[in-house]
Amino acid sequence: NAGVTQTPKFQVLKTGQSMTLQCAQDMNHNSMYWYRQDPGMGLRLIYYSASEGTTDKGEVPNGYNVSRLNKREFSLRLESAAPSQTSVYFCASSVSPSGTQETQYFGPGTRLLVL
């Protein structure tokens, strides 16, 4: 099992450009998450999908959109990138969003630099 995979690993964008971060998991998990990690800020949840067909905003959703393409894939789109979106982005998945099965499994991350 590859677990949670993310592409690309690193990206440089100019302000105003758009891009989509891809995430896939092969663990048959129901729930998927997108976080951003900034120095001194810990992890902040951008969006999550409790199950296929549903998405919900997290703590910092502004400037982002998501698509739960199918059970395996959950993409994050930046429509018009801003320097404030320079960060490391992590995708995660869990069997379910609650109870004993909400342990999250994280991908390796995407480092995004917006100039």
Add this chain to the structure above:
Amino acid sequence: AQSVAQPEDQVNVAEGNPLTVKCTYSVSGNPYLFWYVQYPNRGLQFLLKYITGDNLVKGSYGFEAEFNKSQTSFHLKKPSALVSDSALYFCAVRDMGGSYIPTFGRGTSLIVHP
């Protein structure tokens, strides 16, 4: 509302000595508590969790954590530190009766000196 605090940005310990990484939390109801570890340029890895039951939780790599409801703490411990334990450690909490969104602490950098 839920929150979690990791009061130390960095913890330094000598190899072979016991280590403690502190975490305190605040929730309205009962907590789900987690510890994750992040090695350089890697994603987070699950270490252990408290959902219910025994207050002492044992996890991966010899780590354990003690849930203390009266002190609202969930400190991570290991009896004998290894240099390879050097990493960034995150505590996370979710209110059992709340939303599905977990709150992560800011992380504590553990440095184990040879």
